[in-house]
Amino acid sequence: MAFNFPPFVDGSAVTVAKRVLESARPVDVVAADLSRVRTRDRSLAELVAPYVRQHHSLTVPIKFAAQASVAPFVTAGIRALAHRQTRPYRSVYSRSMWPHSHFLAARVKIDHLAARWTAEFSDPMLWHVDGGRRPSPSIAGYIDEARVLASVGARAQRFLLERRTVLEWAQFVPFLLADELVFTNEQQRAVMLEDAPTWLQEAVLPRSVIAPHPTLPxxxxxxxxxxxxxxxxxxxxxxxxxxxxxxxxxxxxxxxxxxxxxxxxxxxxxxxxxxxxxxxxxxxxxxxxxxxxxxxxxxxxxxxxxxxxxxxxxxxxxxxxxxxxxxxxxxxxxxxxxxxxxxxxxxxxxxxxxxxxxxxxxxxxxxxxxxxxxxxxxxxxxxx
CATH class of the missing domain: 3.40.50.2000 (Glycogen Phosphorylase B;)
Known part of the structure; x- marks a missing residue:
């Protein structure tokens, strides 16, 4: 699940492409058509093409953390993967920084369309580079909240109901449900864990790994x-x-x-x-x-x-x-x-x-x- 993926080019699309090359395993991709906001790079798409079996390019409104963009991406993404109901994927991978990717992957995990979820964070979800908090609207209407809440325990439910913004859920739902959490450096992990209560920090650490952006050979x-x-x-x-x-x-x-x-x-x-x-x-x-x-x-x-x-x-x-x-x-x-x-x-x-x-x-x-x-x-x- 990669909202931004080649042929559209930005830092996250490049990193996801390099993760695919690093793994050297065939993948199916669910991404957004970013024609309106990103340039195309055929060379980047050709680089990763040998490993892409299916590429579902979804036409949805392109807005960073808006209900009119996140909800359609999740709905269309689940529809594109409906054929996996009888034969789920072994694993699903998602990467921010666009919150859409983690919301779709969470739904894939909850709906049992994949057995294992790896969620990668490019940067702290809740903070700008200058230390200011990223603005984020309420989660209401973005995804099926009841379905997410039913998939976690009572303490996690209370926590999510107290932290009901889009970017908070884009961080904490993976913290709760992903099988593996990938951070690019130790200091990023420390900053992001500080946003969580102690019990959640303790649950995240054993499932977390540090993996800097890949370098191609x-x-x-x-x-x-x-x-x-x-x-x-x-x-x-x-x-x-x-x-x-x-x-x-x-x-x-x-x-x-x-x-x-x-x-x-x-x-x-x-x-x-x-x-x-x-x-x-x-x-x-x-x-x-x-x-x-x-x-x-x-x-x-x-x-x-x-x-x-x-x-x-x-x-x-x-x-x-x-x-x-x-x-x-x-x-x-x-x-x-x-x-x-x-x-x-x-x-x-x-x-x-x-x-x-x-x-x-x-x-x-x-x-x-x-x-x-x-x-x-x-x-x-x-x-x-």
């Missing part, structure tokens, strides 16, 4: 980097793939670049592959870095993997968060793609965060502009 990266491989011989090229937020760590990177000695700055090129870099380019221009920072159009997934190897460094960064009681519950999924590339990783991290605990050739810390500048200078000089 080298053969998926290929050896053709395409036009992005063209470079001047003295350039030190850093690739950044994904949205670049000047106000979420990108600004201090640009400031760090501006502090470099002129010879090092003149050699540096930062290629940002993103749909919209207008704010970034304006910020770079104000710092006199228009010749250093370059906009590149986003690449299809397989071309991105191939192009990554042409760079001297691949940049990934934490977004500063402090209100969770841990360094950060977020592990950037892009790290897993970089980890399989022949190019080394350059990371700007929060001390002690999941990203900080991962290997990288060069590291500096969020908020330390001088340290980031020193890291950049060291990398450029090492390349001589």
């Amino acid at each position: 080298p053969q998926y990266y290929g050896d053709d980097a395409g036009p992005s491989a063209a470079r001047a011989s003295d350039e030190f090229r850093i690739g950044y793939f994904g949205t670049f937020y000047p106000n979420r760590g990108g600004g201090e990177l640009l400031e760090a670049v501006s502090l470099l000695p002129t010879p090092a700055r003149d050699r540096l090129r930062l290629d940002v592959y993103a749909s919209d870099t207008r704010t970034l380019m304006a910020s770079a221009g104000k710092l006199g870095l228009s010749g250093v920072v370059r906009h590149r159009s986003p690449l299809p997934f397989r071309r991105f993997l191939a192009a990554s190897g042409s760079y001297d460094a691949l940049l990934v960064n934490d977004i500063a968060t402090s209100p969770f009681g841990v360094p950060s519950p977020f592990l950037p999924s892009k790290y897993s793609d970089y980890a399989g590339s022949s190019a080394p990783t350059m990371a700007i991290t929060i001390p002690g965060s999941p990203l900080d605990l991962m290997p990288a050739r060069w590291k500096a810390h969020v908020g330390d502009v001088d340290g980031i500048s020193r890291m950049l200078r060291s990398a450029i000089e090492e390349d001589r």
Whole structure:
């Protein structure tokens, strides 16, 4: 159960596709038609196609946590799987971050259409990256509440009736019913368990596993980097793939670049592959870095993997968060793609965060502009 699945591309769709490749087992897929909100990537779909037996693409309203979207997805999904009444699946897998996936998987489990349920959480369901609580409407009318409540004990029923919002149920129903709960890092699990009472925490822990986003083996990266491989011989090229937020760590990177000695700055090129870099380019221009920072159009997934190897460094960064009681519950999924590339990783991290605990050739810390500048200078000089 994956609300977002190839050919539509976003971080969750890529991770689910890589989970399928990692398992190397045939699957049936129930997903949404995301034509209105996501771009298509044929290369990503072709990557996972050998393992997809049936792909039920459901046409439903696309809204993050709205009754008009979740309920139709569950209803249409159960209808698509009606043929499994006589021969249930051995297992069902679902992944957020869209709550729809877990609601459909819960119904599959309750209706005995699958013997085992694995539920994966990409990020904390209830919290934004800045520590603010995600808004969520009442659960009323979203799914068959009575059917869910009848599948749990009296104490769990009381708890669910006290926590009756969509995102709370998208977290706590899997906590109660899934056979396995997958978190991408220890700090994410800790933050999410804090939202639950002690008795539920104790029930979740034995069924939980930590599984960072999968990294594909080298053969998926290929050896053709395409036009992005063209470079001047003295350039030190850093690739950044994904949205670049000047106000979420990108600004201090640009400031760090501006502090470099002129010879090092003149050699540096930062290629940002993103749909919209207008704010970034304006910020770079104000710092006199228009010749250093370059906009590149986003690449299809397989071309991105191939192009990554042409760079001297691949940049990934934490977004500063402090209100969770841990360094950060977020592990950037892009790290897993970089980890399989022949190019080394350059990371700007929060001390002690999941990203900080991962290997990288060069590291500096969020908020330390001088340290980031020193890291950049060291990398450029090492390349001589």
